[in-house]
Amino acid sequence: MDALFLSRIQFGFVISFHILFPAFTIGLASWLMFLEGCWLRTRKQAWMDLYQFWVKVFAISFGMGVVSGIVMSFQFGTNWALLSERAGSVIGPLLSYEVLTAFFLEAGFLGVMLFGQKKVPAAVHFFCTCMVALGTLISTFWIISAISWMHTPQGHEVVGGIFVPADWWAIIFNPSMPYRLAHMVLAAFITTCFVIGGVSAWHLRRGTQPDLAARMLKLAVAFGVIAVPLQVLVGDQHGLNTLKHQPTKVAAMEAHWEDGPPGEGVPLILFAIPRQAEARNDYEIAIPRLGSLILTHTLDGTIPPLTAVPPENRPPVAPVFYAFRVMVGLGMLMLLVVTVSAFAWWRGWLLRSALLLNAWRLLSPAGFIALLSGWYVTEIGRQPWVVYGLMRTSEAVSPNLTTAQVATSLASYASVYAVVFGAGIWYLYRLLKKGPQPHEKAPDPEGGLKTPARPLSAADESDIAERGSP
Template sequence: MFGLTALDLARTQFAFTVSFHIIFPAITIGLASFLAVLEGLWLKTKQDSYRDLYHFWSKIFAVNFGMGVVSGLVMAYQFGTNWSGFSDFAGNITGPLLTYEVLTAFFLEAGFLGVMLFGWNRVGPGLHFFSTCMVALGTIISTFWILASNSFMHTPQGYSIVNGLIVPVDWLKVIFNPSFPYRLFHMSIAAFLASAFFVASSAAYHLLRGNNTPATRKMFSMAMWMALIVSPIQAVVGDAHGLNTLKYEPAKIAAIEGHWENPDDKPSPLVLVGWPDMTAEETKYKIEIPDLGSIILTHSLTKQIPALKSFPKEDRPDSTIIFWTFRIMAGLGMLMILSGFVGLWMRKRGTLYTNKTFLRFMLCMGPSGLIALLAGWITTEVGRQPWVVYGLQRTKDAVSAHGVVHMSITLIAFVVIYCSVFGVGYGYMMRLIKKGPQEHEGEHHEDGGPGKQRTPARPLSAVDEKLS
């Protein structure tokens, strides 16, 4: 298929499915905590707008959570079907870690999700708030275990090789491997930011349409505070993560920077734009700033960035890809920081909810967090190549013995099914967002009014209104 090998197709299939899947957990993590905050504020203040927002976003959360679970199961099966070499080699590590995620996070979420979605008028407010908090906690615990497993693949420690297989010898070292804390915080903050801009964009859409209700203003205000506070923190965490990567995966940093050689002892430049050519071993058409690479990446004017030519060709990541995905992520991150400070300026001027230029900008920024997250994930995973477990197992040794025809058929099937099924899900969420928060939703009415809830027949009964 298009001259690709079975390994190329297996990698493409996994990249396609994980790109679809990662969006759902990111929104789930952010929205779960947002819902807990909304319900806590409603219990404290009894302001109707917080309750209205809770019910509005809980519907979107329900749809997103369902799609995340389904897409996640498909990914888990791929470890056995397409990557049996990896499962054999590292299964003693990844198997237990993913089991811990199910036993702690998934069971916690599943146990309280029903109460959260359907128990508003059936249990006391304290128990309902506790359920929402437990679902939010479950998403964080899930992130913990998934990132522990993934981080081990980048910076393995606490293991021994016995009969050609990885065997854990110190689980604390396995879990808290050198890159884990940085990845955990970086990914969690990215999820919160992606959700914040998703919420801000939804509010901007309604404000532009003249839906200037207290609930709409509140969700826009909360999202802009989140952008202002958290986006600079993400930049600091990202810098620390970069220093950690420089120490443990120097070839990745060299590829990200498109930096090929250090001809002398001078500080390394920062290449702003260019086109890394893996065959010619140079970055063409580059625009660079002298010395800035060393200042940013090593915090020093005496140290140099690792050069790609100092690594064997077979150990070099594809600089052409991750050079640009990193810049997409970093560029969008700068726009997020700018958005937060411009929002603060607008707030002080009293035009936060009325400046149409800024509202249109925030509407366009809606997918920015998700795009940045995807670009960062591509940078991380492609940057680890050609290793599936860094320094221990190459990707070519991890793939199952499938033919090109088999992989081509399954890849086409995945593309068609995912675009059809999840495309409908995306469209459904967008229609829910366009409908907007409804006033007095969730109030208890004995006469069967809008607050009365029926017994759910399926999880998506949480979305109980008809959409025009």
Template sequence: MDLDPVVLARLQFAFTISFHILFPAFTIGLAAWIAVLEGRWLFSGKDVYHTLSEFWTKVFAVSFGMGVVSGIVMSYQFGTNWSRFSDIGGNILGPLINYEVVTAFFLEATFLGILLFGRDRVPRWVHFLAACMVAFGTLLSAFWILSANSFMQTPAGYEVRDGRLFPTDWWQIVFNPSFPYRYFHMVMACFLTTSFVVAGISAWHLLKGRFQDHARIALSMALGLIAVLAPAQILVGDMTGLNTLEHQPAKLAAIEGHWETHRGAPLILFAWPDQEAEMNHFEISVPKLGSLILTHEWDGLIRGLKEIPPQDRPPVWPVFWSFRAMVGLGLVMLGVAAVSLWLRVRRRLYDTRWFLRLLVLTTPIGFLAVLFGWFTTEIGRQPWTVYGLLRTEQSISPAITGGGVLASLITFFITYAIIFTAGTYYIVRLFQRGPQGAVKPADPAAGRPKRPLSKADEELGRPPPRPQSRPAE
């Protein structure tokens, strides 16, 4: 059997990046959430914020570690599988990725030590500063990574010499045409991802009758952010779509499922794109609404895929459906935001059990939306590694074999299954234990109060010692 190294290398990178992106999508928002909790503890002095911050910092530490491990694996593939891409684009993409390591990662790693081990050892304001620096580091990391990826989508500020890309204007390279829209779109997606996790875990604790004060505060703060970001994300997504229409018309045509170029294009809600026949089956659409959304005009011109050479078209089916999955999840987020505001006004936010169950079910919704968004973005860029300049088949390492890529892909799959299953299990156990030090419901069967756990017992998970009875005199 002939194994295509290009297909397998793309599959391997898609597999590793799909795992990796889940952790930054969570930790970027989680770092900001911890910084807010630390700030409220510093200025209010309420222990509930201290306990919440300590609890979510443990979750952050495990997630951050798994994100680092999965990110290192991705970077090695630039040398093993995509050496031609690294050779041609390394003069631009190499410094951008290096800036992320030298500035953002080192900043995060330095202050993460204070955040994890400096609690109760440094002044509160120093610990708050460390939390803010870690949060800033995650945003700075996203800045450089999104800048590099956006250059691959909309290259600018370069020149081609001897078949290689060289920088001519770093300002244009960093702030390329799609970068501002994609950066804010991604950061808001990360904040929404974290908010739904915090809301879901808090709702679960409320349903179980555990950590009521902590769960109410966390739930209120998370839903408040969702109520702001869910509609704002739709507006930012609209601006991102307009930018894609201008700079990547082939991707936009695949997203919308338009084969013909015409004015007053419909909004296609459902279809089964057929790339070989260049048509859609079972199409359900709304007349003219596509042009109104994309061009803000009833008779706006939308370019179809038939105007683009077949060899330059992206795979239509996965782009078409991954975009609709992302938008559908975004509408669910918007619905959750609207219901939360209605319940908040009625003062039923914490005791409406069907809504709390809904929040538990939607805990992973942000992760799914991020994945489908990245599928849309990255598959929609095909068949280019650097849009319009470097094709994917021209980026592969010349001496690579399909068997070698398949063997490493299987190795990655097994390793990820072991490591990330263990890490996810530990995070779930942290969620189940809840904020340590919080007041738990009293045990009605207990005849007398229990002695508090010592720090050693608490760390080892030992049961509280039984009170010793005084010997008869």
């Protein structure tokens, strides 16, 4: 429990909270753009009812994402000063581009999107919603570019121990960036898809707002049956890219310690207890050759084992091994649910199937769990490097940082997050439990109404009266 280890825990703790909310809002922003576009095209009130409901969820999630993101920036100076000193010339501009292109774009149109629905023409409001959705995607582009460069660095020179940009095109579009970006965007969309499907299934089971809930569930199924198989394909390509540039990470994902006899390929290990110190697995359950087929697309292909690198260059195997299986397992479960749901919709019994509705309800948080699991695989799997192959994590921590200082800040973060995000998540739960309200008055398309919207209200006056509150 030294300062380095606690700093890694603190960074992982903070980023675990932060990644959930931006990922959710990436999908929600595009979902809102779709809903408002359908309303503009058809003028059917149901589309606006759904928009007015989900924009409230978006507002709270976006706010919590901004708050958690601000905390992230402080750690680069307090805990990782040497990383900022040596790699700041590359990472700093990429993060600045995110602020200049994405954050300013979102900030410029977010207020109109949230509060101006009754103040501007409908077409103008829809344009603002589109700009916010675009801003979330641009933000993802720059963040993923910075992270990907740390995994597959190129386009730089090292001068006096400092990473100096030499080719920005190579830095931005580094070898893993396109795969990582596609994987992340699809993960965000699928996460939102299963939240929407789970909320709609919950209301269908309760019998509340059945028409709106049925519309949401069908849309979730339609999107999921496209996005989830596409994510499997993108994940496969991302895995091949990782094997090329970070083979040790792939070996940790598979707990592959030693090469087997020639021609036998690599087995797919379904379960094992990795023993890092002994460089072996206990209680291993494996399928011969299937690992080769998945990893190399051949039956006898091999990958470099963990023992091909010194022990000090190996990542912690157990968390990478288990997190990868959680991610893949949930992905296969989501694929099964959307496939069966699409068939049930085609046959006409989707909305009557208690089993499928319960499956959607149970899988509501599956996207978040899979997202975090994939993030742990990515970040823990690159250890002990912070800039892969060039700078170790132990070389990035701030000098003269004491264990007591980091322990105090970590405890403070945990306490504050428990209150702030606990309250925020509870508020989101209330919004989702209430559900979309039918037949709310649509905004005047000419902007004739003079009062701003109230996107943050979780309960109207009738709800307060029913609870007996003043």
